[in-house]
Amino acid sequence: MTVTAFETGPGASASGPAIVSLNRISKTFSNGTVALKEMSLDIREGEFLTLLGPSGCGKSTVLRIITSLTGPTTGRIDWPLESASQEEHELSFVFQEPTLMPWATVFGNVWLPLRLKGISKKAAHDRVMEALEMVGLEAFSDSYPRELSGGMKMRVSIARALVTKPKVLLMDEPFAALDEITRFKLNNDLLQLWETFGWTVVFVTHSVFESVYLSNRIVVMAARPGRVVNDMPVDAPYPRGEEFRTSGVYADYCRTVSQALHAAMDANDHL
Amino acid sequence: MTIATDQNRALIEAGTDAVPLDPAELRKARSAQIERIGRWVLPVVILVLSVILWDRICVWNEIPHYIVPRPGLVLDALIQDWPILSQALLNTLRITFGALMIATFGGLALAILFTQSKWIEISFFPFAVILQVTPIVAIAPLIFIYVDSVEAGLLICAWIVAFFPVLSNTTLGLNSADHNLRNLFQMYGATRWQTLRYLRLPAAMPYFLGGLRIAGGLSLIGAIVAEFVAGSAGSGSGLANQILEAGYRLNIPRMFAALILISVTGILIFLTMNLVSHLLLRKWHESALKQES
Ligand SMILES: Nc1ncnc2c1ncn2[C@@H]1O[C@H](COP(=O)(O)OP(=O)(O)O)[C@@H](O)[C@H]1O
Numbered sequence: 001m002t003v004t005a006f007e008t009g010p011g012a013s014a015s016g017p018a019i020v021s022l023n024r025i026s027k028t029f030s031n032g033t034v035a036l037k038e039m040s041l042d043i044r045e046g047e048f049l050t051l052l053g054p055s056g057c058g059k060s061t062v063l064r065i066i067t068s069l070t071g072p073t074t075g076r077i078d079w080p081l082e083s084a085s086q087e088e089h090e091l092s093f094v095f096q097e098p099t100l101m102p103w104a105t106v107f108g109n110v111w112l113p114l115r116l117k118g119i120s121k122k123a124a125h126d127r128v129m130e131a132l133e134m135v136g137l138e139a140f141s142d143s144y145p146r147e148l149s150g151g152m153k154m155r156v157s158i159a160r161a162l163v164t165k166p167k168v169l170l171m172d173e174p175f176a177a178l179d180e181i182t183r184f185k186l187n188n189d190l191l192q193l194w195e196t197f198g199w200t201v202v203f204v205t206h207s208v209f210e211s212v213y214l215s216n217r218i219v220v221m222a223a224r225p226g227r228v229v230n231d232m233p234v235d236a237p238y239p240r241g242e243e244f245r246t247s248g249v250y251a252d253y254c255r256t257v258s259q260a261l262h263a264a265m266d267a268n269d270h271l
Numbered sequence: 272m273t274i275a276t277d278q279n280r281a282l283i284e285a286g287t288d289a290v291p292l293d294p295a296e297l298r299k300a301r302s303a304q305i306e307r308i309g310r311w312v313l314p315v316v317i318l319v320l321s322v323i324l325w326d327r328i329c330v331w332n333e334i335p336h337y338i339v340p341r342p343g344l345v346l347d348a349l350i351q352d353w354p355i356l357s358q359a360l361l362n363t364l365r366i367t368f369g370a371l372m373i374a375t376f377g378g379l380a381l382a383i384l385f386t387q388s389k390w391i392e393i394s395f396f397p398f399a400v401i402l403q404v405t406p407i408v409a410i411a412p413l414i415f416i417y418v419d420s421v422e423a424g425l426l427i428c429a430w431i432v433a434f435f436p437v438l439s440n441t442t443l444g445l446n447s448a449d450h451n452l453r454n455l456f457q458m459y460g461a462t463r464w465q466t467l468r469y470l471r472l473p474a475a476m477p478y479f480l481g482g483l484r485i486a487g488g489l490s491l492i493g494a495i496v497a498e499f500v501a502g503s504a505g506s507g508s509g510l511a512n513q514i515l516e517a518g519y520r521l522n523i524p525r526m527f528a529a530l531i532l533i534s535v536t537g538i539l540i541f542l543t544m545n546l547v548s549h550l551l552l553r554k555w556h557e558s559a560l561k562q563e564s
């Protein structure tokens with residue numbers, strides 16, 4: 001294997017300073033499952049980071065800890081770029097399922113994060129429509145979720161995450177349930193938005209191809225206990241398109257990442 | 272997109288220009304239409320047939336009218352006794368809807384209280400179950416001893432019968448909000464009130480309406496049963512009392528007339544609840560959507 005564990009390549013360091021810093025995070029659930037053990041990770045401002053690993057290695061748990069939905073058993077999370085007084089971190093979350101409210105229109109669903117902050121429908125209108133335009137759904141603001149296709153529902157879910165203008169976007173296998181053609185389309189649109197707005201993205205997937213296509217840094221995790229086993233840059237320039245998907249560089253990266261993933265899974269066979 | 276659908280419609284309207292449906296689809300369309308008509312026609316036909324049969328049985332077996340009256344006699348009673356019966360009907364309706372109101376809002380409020388704290392639910396849910404499983408005819412005499420006002424007693428009885436489905440269904444509904452959506456609300460720092468207002472109550476709506484549909488019928492049953500137990504006479508008396516009184520006088524046609532009024536009331540309550548439920552849910556809930564395959 002060409003890439004050694006915990007190596008920090010030049011491509012990765014091209015991004016800014018750490019925006020989220022996980023320091024020796026461990027998480028043990030009350031039933032005794034050790035989901036994470038001594039995991040350290042600096043997520044740098046502006047990078048597109050993918051967490052890649054087999055099912056059950058603790059990827060979702062990492063995201064839930066970053067959002068404070070659950071606390072770490074031991075270890076610390078720092079937000080070095082934020083003042084200590086800041087109560088809410090400017091982050092958004094996209095689930096694997098669209099997770100829309102079926103009783104609300106597309107507009108109502110995207111309005112939700114603002115509504116919870118006490119912003120009226122009228123005051124939120126422009127921002128909601130702006131977010132819907134970003135995902136190309138401005139014409140569907142009055143539709144109900146049941147009237148939309150799977151890909152469109154996912155777009156609504158992304159618009160809802162974008163409406164608060166987050167700095168960090170956490171995505172937990174957002175496209176895993178979609179067909180491949182829709183997934184490619186959403187991959188491209190997501191990349192385009194990321195290049196325009198420069199958020200920090202933490203993207204969880206178990207697809208090697210998706211991780212290489214999207215990200216400029218891939219963190220490979222292993223299970224039982226969940227930990228980082230590899231941290232590698234993807235030094236291909238953006239914008240990436242079909243020519244990247246069919247290039248030799250892409251294939252090489254896929255092979256390397258795939259080997260790293262298999263090494264991570266093999267590590268468990270000895271346990 | 273609108274252009275495409277307009278074209279489709281034009282094609283269908285033009286008929287001959289459209290691609291003809293294959294036999295299987297045609298058969299499907301025809302059977303759907305037959306079902307639509309049958310849904311209304313069949314129950315009416317069966318009803319009319321059974322009334323005719325009832326009449327014929329009375330004639331063929333020479334059953335005297337003070338045992339089983341012929342349908343015509345019942346109709347006469349309905350028309351002639353209408354001043355008395357309509358007053359009784361109004362009284363019964365007042366109790367029924369009063370109880371339904373209290374059951375609805377009481378059940379809803381209790382369900383919300385239950386979901387705010389697990390401990391409240393654990394402490395008080397057994398009481399709700401006890402009230403539910405004890406037959407109302409067994410409790411009613413006690414209630415009429417302790418409560419002076421007959422009307423209040425009737426309301427309490429009907430309420431006891433009707434509130435449980437609202438309570439248990441709504442509690443279930445409030446707890447059934449999507450797990451990820453709850454996480455999302457938590458992530459955006461939603462207050463307890465916001466989570467209730469924007470997430471749990473809408474999610475509970477189909478369950479609540481299901482409970483309401485049952486409660487509607489039960490409050491009528493509760494009102495009638497309580498009145499039988501109370502045996503109240505006078506100006507406040509309802510349909511159950513008409514049945515009792517007519518029974519003492521062997522005025523069987525009037526008994527039947529009162530019985531029919533009760534049934535019709537129950538059917539109307541059921542249909543109203545269905546309509547309300549459909550109107551509130553048709554935009555988004557599976558149960559109210561037209562089947563499309
Ligand atoms: N609430 C929980 N209680 C107990 N165990 C859990 C809980 N959530 C996750 N786990 C366990 O922790 C491990 C990591 O889970 P998760 O972070 O969901 O993995 P991934 O997202 O990588 O598939 C799994 O073994 C899972 O069974």
Ligand SMILES: [Mg+2]
Nearest residue numbers: 059060061172
């Ligand atoms: Mg997961």
